[in-house]
Amino acid sequence: MKKHYGLCLLCTTVMLGSTSPGFSATLFQENFEDGNFSARGWYDSTAPKLSSIEHIANSTKSLEVRFAAGATTPDNLGTSMRKKFTESDSVYISYYVKYSSNWQGSNVNYHPHEFYLLTNKDSDWSGLSYTHLTAYVEQNEGKPQIGIQDGMNIDMANIGKDLTATSEKRGVGGCNGDSDGYGNGECYANGSAYWNGKWWRSPSVMFSDATGSTYKSDWHQVEAYIKLNSIVNGKAAKDGIIQYLYDGKPVIDARNVVIRTGLYPDMKFNQLLIGPYIGVGSPVSQSFWIDNLTVATAPPTVSTIAAPQNLRIISK
Known part of the structure; x- marks a missing residue:
C-alpha cells in the first residue's frame, strides 16, 4: 500500500x-577516564593523577592538577602533557574546569599558564615561551585571557621600531610595532635576546571567590577559538580571530587580529600542551581539575x- x-x-x-x-572537524577528544594516555597519542608526561572524586556529570574521572606551596609545576602531573594533531590554521578548544575553594593562582598579574598551542614551525619537543608562536588559554586572578608570544620572529636589530608597514620579518606579539590595533604588546630583554607577549583579557572576573554563577569551585565550561590571519600577496591580513566563551557566554571576542606574518605563510597549529606553570611559585597548596577536553578546527x-x-x- x-x-x-x-x-x-x-x-x-x-x-x-x-x-x-557545524562543519568543524574534531581533531581529538580526551575525557580522562583512564590512564592509557600514551596509547592515545599523548607524550612527555603521560602518568598524571586522575581524580575519581571531582568530575562532571556523566563522567567518572577528571585530570587533577595539584600545586604544593612554593612549587612552580604540579607535583602530580609533570612538566607538560603534549599531543600532536592534524595541522590547522584554526583551533577550537572546549573543556570543563573547577578550582579548589582556596585557589589563589599566582597572586601576580601573570601565570598560571594552563593550555598552550604550538605550531609546525617548532619541534615536537619545543620550549614553550620562546617559539615562533605560542598561544595561551588560561585565567589570571579570575579573569579569562588568551595570549600569544612569537619571540623567535622578532627583528632583534629593530627593537622598539614599528615595522608593520615595511617588513614581514617581525614579531607580532611585541617589540616590532602594533600589527592590528590591539596594542604594541610586551617587549623585554631576557639574556641576549628579547621576548614578547600580547594578551586579550576579559574585563570581568569569571572565576570568583564568592558563591554564585561564577564561583570558581563549581564546574564551568571554557571554549576558546583562535584562527590565524590570512596572508595576502605575501603580507599579513587583519582577519585573525580570538574568542573565549565561559559557560556559553562570550567574554573575549577579538576580530581583525594579526597572529602570523608573511614570514611564515604556511604556519599552522599542530600541538596542544597541558602545562600548568606558576613561575613565582604557588602561594599555597592548591588544585584544579579538567574534564572532557575537545579539540577541533572550529566551534560547533x-x-x-x-x-x-x-x-x-x-x-x-
Whole structure:
C-alpha cells in the first residue's frame, strides 16, 4: 500500500528547536577516564593523577592538577602533557574546569599558564615561551585571557621600531610595532635576546571567590577559538580571530587580529600542551581539575529551527 505523509497539528510536539553541528572537524577528544594516555597519542608526561572524586556529570574521572606551596609545576602531573594533531590554521578548544575553594593562582598579574598551542614551525619537543608562536588559554586572578608570544620572529636589530608597514620579518606579539590595533604588546630583554607577549583579557572576573554563577569551585565550561590571519600577496591580513566563551557566554571576542606574518605563510597549529606553570611559585597548596577536553578546527555551529507546535508526521 502506498504511504502518504501528512501533518497532525494536534499531536505531540516532536521538535521545538533542533540543533545541528557545524562543519568543524574534531581533531581529538580526551575525557580522562583512564590512564592509557600514551596509547592515545599523548607524550612527555603521560602518568598524571586522575581524580575519581571531582568530575562532571556523566563522567567518572577528571585530570587533577595539584600545586604544593612554593612549587612552580604540579607535583602530580609533570612538566607538560603534549599531543600532536592534524595541522590547522584554526583551533577550537572546549573543556570543563573547577578550582579548589582556596585557589589563589599566582597572586601576580601573570601565570598560571594552563593550555598552550604550538605550531609546525617548532619541534615536537619545543620550549614553550620562546617559539615562533605560542598561544595561551588560561585565567589570571579570575579573569579569562588568551595570549600569544612569537619571540623567535622578532627583528632583534629593530627593537622598539614599528615595522608593520615595511617588513614581514617581525614579531607580532611585541617589540616590532602594533600589527592590528590591539596594542604594541610586551617587549623585554631576557639574556641576549628579547621576548614578547600580547594578551586579550576579559574585563570581568569569571572565576570568583564568592558563591554564585561564577564561583570558581563549581564546574564551568571554557571554549576558546583562535584562527590565524590570512596572508595576502605575501603580507599579513587583519582577519585573525580570538574568542573565549565561559559557560556559553562570550567574554573575549577579538576580530581583525594579526597572529602570523608573511614570514611564515604556511604556519599552522599542530600541538596542544597541558602545562600548568606558576613561575613565582604557588602561594599555597592548591588544585584544579579538567574534564572532557575537545579539540577541533572550529566551534560547533548551532542552528535553531523553530517548528510548528504539536507537529507529528503520520503515515496513511
